[in-house]
Amino acid sequence: MEKGSRILQIYHSLLEKYGTQGWWPIGGKYHPADYSFPKNGKQRFEICIGAILAQSISWKGAEKAVMNLRKAGLMDAGKLLRAPMPKLKSAIVPAGYFNQKARKLKEFARFYLALNGRAPSREELLSIWGIGKETADSILLYAYGVPTFVVDAYARRVFSGLRLVRRDADYDKIKQFFEGNLPKDAALFNEYHALIVRHAKEMKKKKAAN
DNA sequence: AGCCAGGCTACCG
DNA sequence: CGGTAGCATGGC
Incomplete structure (x- = not known):
């Protein structure tokens, strides 16, 4: 064979x-056999953030950080971009590498805003500091439904x-x-x-x- | 008590 | 170029 x-x-x-x-x-719940996510921009952004936070860490830690960001009102590209670093860092502590990841999130938020709603290419994602191949592909597949x-x-x-x-x-x-x-x-x-x-x-x- | 998690960057030779 | 230290936390 x-x-x-x-x-x-x-x-x-x-x-x-x-x-x-x-x-x-999505929203703290799994949806087996339902491939229709994300349903809106907020969910899409949250998947992107989750993909970055999950780098080299158990999903559990990344998920806790996602929850913290949501509670802190930072699950929004503009707000995240304007958030004071210490506030951002303390929210993502459970995901580890919080100094690096805080920077990654800011860099991504800036990029995401500039997209103005359109989907990014793989090349564009890879050009962002903190986004490598696996994270880029995760974002394309899970946040944008691109078959990659x-x-x-x-x-x-x-x-x-x-x-x-x-x-x-x-x-x-x-x-x-x-x-x-x-x-x-x-x-x-x-x-x-x-x-x-x-x-x-x-x-x-x-x-x-x- | 160390190893490893839903990686990537920077730097070394 | 390929190889690897460093980044940080938490669960087992």
């Missing part, structure tokens, strides 16, 4: 095994374990491998990414139990 053709099969078996995941919580595949450490681990990608393959190469062997469908990419993470976590649990 050719490697690429297994990609869709694996998706179906993961979906059968774990069911729909509802990867991105999000590669993360889990995808690398799972698929190099299956010998389908090289463990040291570069980000865009892995991304192309997925995108080139799947229908270009945002809902599918959304679910697949979530299933990969779910699967990786299940494997880890199993390993820990041994």
Whole structure:
């Protein structure tokens, strides 16, 4: 069997095994099998902020920081941009790296305002300080519904374990491998990414139990 | 009690 | 160029 053709099969078996995941919580709630988010600009901005806050930290911490920002009235590009640094930093403490992330949020807020409602390109996102490939792709897929595949450490681990990608393959190469062997469908990419993470976590649990 | 989480930048050789 | 220290917190 050719490697690429297994990609869709694996998706179906993961979906059968774990069911729909509802990867991105909106308003503190998960919405499995509903790919219609974001419903408005506020939700869209919040997903972008969450994507930045979630860098190299458990989602739990990022989520707490998102809640704090909302409570502080900062879940708005203009307000976030004008917020005093100490206030911003203290709100995002649970997400770790608060000095760096405060700057990242400000840089993103400025960029977001300048978009004036239009969708950004991947290039534009990558040009922002603090936004790398994975965060850019997460924003495109989850905040804008652009069918772009999000590669993360889990995808690398799972698929190099299956010998389908090289463990040291570069980000865009892995991304192309997925995108080139799947229908270009945002809902599918959304679910697949979530299933990969779910699967990786299940494997880890199993390993820990041994 | 250390390791690792839904990464990225800066700097080193 | 590729490799890696540094960034910070919290859960296990």
